[in-house]
Amino acid sequence: MVVNNSVPSCVRCGKKSMLIDDVTGEQFCAKCGFVVSEKADASGPEWRSFQKDGGSDPARTGAPSSLTIHDMGLSTVINPLNKDASGKPLAASMKSTIERLRTWDSRSQAHQPVDRNLRQALGELNKLKDKVAISANVLEKAAYIYRKALEKKLVRGRSISAMIAASLYAACRDTETPRTLRDIADAANVKRKDIARCYRLLHHELELKMPVVDPIQCVARISSKLDITEKTKRYAIKVLKDAQERKESAGKDPMGLAASALYLSCVKNGVSVTQRDIAEAAGVTEVTIRNRYKGLKTNQED
DNA sequence: TAAGATAAGAGGGACAT
DNA sequence: ATGTCAGTCTTATCTTA
Numbered sequence: 006m007v008v009n010n011s012v013p014s015c016v017r018c019g020k021k022s023m024l025i026d027d028v029t030g031e032q033f034c035a036k037c038g039f040v041v042s043e044k045a046d047a048s049g050p051e052w053r054s055f056q057k058d059g060g061s062d063p064a065r066t067g068a069p070s071s072l073t074i075h076d077m078g079l080s081t082v083i084n085p086l087n088k089d090a091s092g093k094p095l096a097a098s099m100k101s102t103i104e105r106l107r108t109w110d111s112r113s114q115a116h117q118p119v120d121r122n123l124r125q126a127l128g129e130l131n132k133l134k135d136k137v138a139i140s141a142n143v144l145e146k147a148a149y150i151y152r153k154a155l156e157k158k159l160v161r162g163r164s165i166s167a168m169i170a171a172s173l174y175a176a177c178r179d180t181e182t183p184r185t186l187r188d189i190a191d192a193a194n195v196k197r198k199d200i201a202r203c204y205r206l207l208h209h210e211l212e213l214k215m216p217v218v219d220p221i222q223c224v225a226r227i228s229s230k231l232d233i234t235e236k237t238k239r240y241a242i243k244v245l246k247d248a249q250e251r252k253e254s255a256g257k258d259p260m261g262l263a264a265s266a267l268y269l270s271c272v273k274n275g276v277s278v279t280q281r282d283i284a285e286a287a288g289v290t291e292v293t294i295r296n297r298y299k300g301l302k303t304n305q306e307d
Numbered sequence: 308t309a310a311g312a313t314a315a316g317a318g319g320g321a322c323a324t
Numbered sequence: 325a326t327g328t329c330a331g332t333c334t335t336a337t338c339t340t341a
Contacts (some may be wrong), residue, residue, distance in 0.1 A: 089335080136341080198317085198318070198319095201318085201319090202318095202319095205319085256331080256332075257327075257332080257333095257334070258332080261332095278310075279308090279309060280310070280311095280312085281309075281310095289312085289334090290333075290334055291309095291311095292311095292312095292333080292334070292335085293332090293333060293334075295310080295311065295312090296332085296333085308333095308341100309333105309340100309341090310339100310340080311330085311338105311339080311340075311341100312335100312337100312338080312339075312340095313335105313336100313338090313339100314333090314335100314337090314338105314339085315327085315334100315335085315336090316334085316335085317332105317334080317335105317341105318332095318333095319331100320331095321328105321329085322327100322328085322329085323326100323327085323328080323329100323340080324325100324326080324327075324328095
């Protein structure tokens with residue numbers, strides 16, 4: 006459950022108790038149970054005020070512009086009836102002008118190869134979003150990265166699904182949203198290594214500056230799946246900090262590292278947890294935990 | 308049954324050819 | 325471009341307490 010200090014008010018009961026469900030990504034009111042579906046939220050008018058006090062006058066309305074829509078939500082459709090605003094049929098000369106406009110309009114929207122590609126990719130991204138429960142700004146970032154990749158012609162010859170999945174993964178990394186390559190691979194139905202390859206390509210070619218995944222973040226994620234006491238968590242974090250200072254953690258899978266620190270902490274605190282449980286929660290194997298565990302343990306002793 | 312050991316294999320980075 | 329090397333992680337199987 007994510008609770009930040011600017012909790013929005015419920016539309017129905019007015020209480021400041023709107024929360025985000027971690028699993029579904031839906032917004033709901035903790036007081037009255039009102040649920041805002043992701044879709045309605047994304048496509049509805051934007052009633053956000055730009056005034057400091059968050060007052061009641063909307064600074065703008067209309068559908069939000071978004072990178073996750075292939076034309077950023079700025080499309081217009083010229084209606085197919087050849088009528089003018091008052092409903093009268095158009096004059097012949099005007100009619101042919103409108104025909105031409107309509108042709109160009111639709112071409113500019115989706116009929117160029119790049120746009121078609123983008124359309125499809127963003128469609129996939131949209132499907133992905135529901136499965137991995139991702140916040141809107143991460144989605145925006147993913148879409149942005151994909152656009153960049155398209156510009157640099159990196160998608161050519163590669164699968165769109167893999168590339169959009171890699172973009173999403175990159176966006177997660179960038180925003181420190183803890184999602185593993187595996188999480189995304191499962192959701193996208195693409196092999197993990199394919200996404201990994203694409204991600205590396207993006208990383209290299211777009212020169213993305215990624216924050217290093219902090220194993221300490223992973224501790225929270227793993228322990229949320231198990232019943233871990235605050236004390237145990239803190240000890241695990243301390244162990245990780247020590248390991249980082251000794252540069253012991255470089256090049257190791259942060260998830261594996263966090264998992265074994267947590268395991269070590271459980272052992273030290275007399276909590277009975279099996280390696281299997283932790284391995285499963287962390288999405289790594291028991292062997293990895295054992296290997297890291299050995300390293301961490303010898304460090305503990307001096 | 309959980310934990311530890313061992314072996315084989317995959318995938319990728321660094322570096323040399 | 326291609327090959328080799330050291331290192332990591334995974335999967336599978338076996339042993340130990």
